[in-house]
Amino acid sequence: MxxxxxxxxxxxxxxxxxxxxxxxxxxxxxxxxxxxxxxxxxxxxxxxxxxxxxxxxxxxxxxxxxxxxxxxxxxxxxxxxxxxxxxxxxxxxxxxxxxxxxxxxxxxxxxxxxxxxxxxxxIRDMGRKRQAIAAELVRLTGRVLDSGGKPVANAYVFASAMKEGSQIPDYISAWTGADGSYTLMIPAGQRYYVGGSTRFPSPAWRASTEVMTPVGKTDVALDVGLALE
The missing domain is CATH 2.60.40.10 (Immunoglobulins)
Structure with a gap:
C-alpha cells in the first residue's frame, strides 16, 4: 500500500x-x-x-x-x-x-x-512615413475638452493636413494627463486640422479645429475639442 x-x-x-x-x-x-x-x-x-x-x-x-x-x-x-x-x-x-x-x-x-x-x-512619427521632418517645429500645448468644457484624460490629439479621413493622421500626441493636458509638435508655416480623440483615431475621424502654425514662434496654446469619431 x-x-x-x-x-x-x-x-x-x-x-x-x-x-x-x-x-x-x-x-x-x-x-x-x-x-x-x-x-x-x-x-x-x-x-x-x-x-x-x-x-x-x-x-x-x-x-x-x-x-x-x-x-x-x-x-x-x-x-x-x-x-x-x-x-x-x-x-x-x-x-x-x-x-x-x-x-x-x-x-x-x-x-x-x-x-x-x-x-x-x-507616437511622434506616426503617419510620417513619407514626410520629411520639418526644420522648424511648433509646440502645441493645451487641454482636450469635452462638449461641457471638462478636461478629458487618456485622449490623443492629432493634426492632419486634411479635415477628415480614414487614414492615420499626420501627427499624434501621447495620451493626455488627468487634467486633459497634451503636447504635440508639428511643422511651422502650415495649415493643419486638429482634433482630440478618446481612441486611436481610426477607422474614421474628423478634426474639430483649424490652425495655421506661425513661423518664428515656437509655442502655441490651443485647447482642443473631441473630434467626430
Whole structure:
C-alpha cells in the first residue's frame, strides 16, 4: 500500500496538471515597424475586455529578433496590442515608445491557436512615413475638452493636413494627463486640422479645429475639442 500511495503521488505531480494545460490556447504574433521590418523587444499586452487603458490581463515575453512572439492564455476572447515600451506599465505612451493602435480582437474560445500581425510606430512619427521632418517645429500645448468644457484624460490629439479621413493622421500626441493636458509638435508655416480623440483615431475621424502654425514662434496654446469619431 505504501508503494502504491507513493506512485499515486508521483502520477499526480507529473500528470495532474495535464487536463488544465490542454485547455490553454496559444496566441502568436509578429511585430513589425511601419517599413515592415521586424521589431525585437516588443510585448503583447493582452486584455480580457475592450478597456486597454488599465493593467493588462497578460503580458507576453519580448519579441525575438525576427519580430515573433507567443503567449499561452486560457481560452477566451481577448483584445491585444503590441507595445515597445521602456517598462511594463500600461500607459500613458511616451515619446520614443511604439504601439500598434487600436487593439486586435482575437477569439480563442474555439481556436487552440491564432496568429496576428502587429505594426508599431513611434507616437511622434506616426503617419510620417513619407514626410520629411520639418526644420522648424511648433509646440502645441493645451487641454482636450469635452462638449461641457471638462478636461478629458487618456485622449490623443492629432493634426492632419486634411479635415477628415480614414487614414492615420499626420501627427499624434501621447495620451493626455488627468487634467486633459497634451503636447504635440508639428511643422511651422502650415495649415493643419486638429482634433482630440478618446481612441486611436481610426477607422474614421474628423478634426474639430483649424490652425495655421506661425513661423518664428515656437509655442502655441490651443485647447482642443473631441473630434467626430
Amino acid at each position: 505504501r508503494g502504491a500511495a507513493f506512485w499515486a503521488v508521483v502520477w499526480l505531480l507529473l500528470f495532474g496538471s495535464v487536463p488544465d494545460a490542454a485547455k490553454a490556447a496559444l496566441l502568436r504574433g509578429r511585430v513589425a515597424d511601419i517599413d515592415g521590418k521586424p521589431v525585437a523587444g516588443a510585448k503583447l499586452f493582452v486584455y480580457d475586455t475592450a478597456n486597454v487603458r488599465r493593467p493588462a490581463t497578460f503580458i507576453s515575453p519580448p519579441s525575438a529578433g525576427d519580430g515573433t512572439v507567443a503567449i499561452t492564455v486560457p481560452p477566451g476572447t481577448y483584445w491585444v496590442v503590441a507595445r515597445l515600451k521602456k517598462d511594463e506599465s500600461y500607459g500613458p505612451l511616451m515619446p520614443g515608445e511604439k504601439h500598434s493602435g487600436e487593439p486586435a480582437v482575437m477569439d480563442l474560445t474555439a481556436e487552440a491557436e491564432l496568429a496576428q500581425e502587429f505594426t508599431v510606430a513611434d
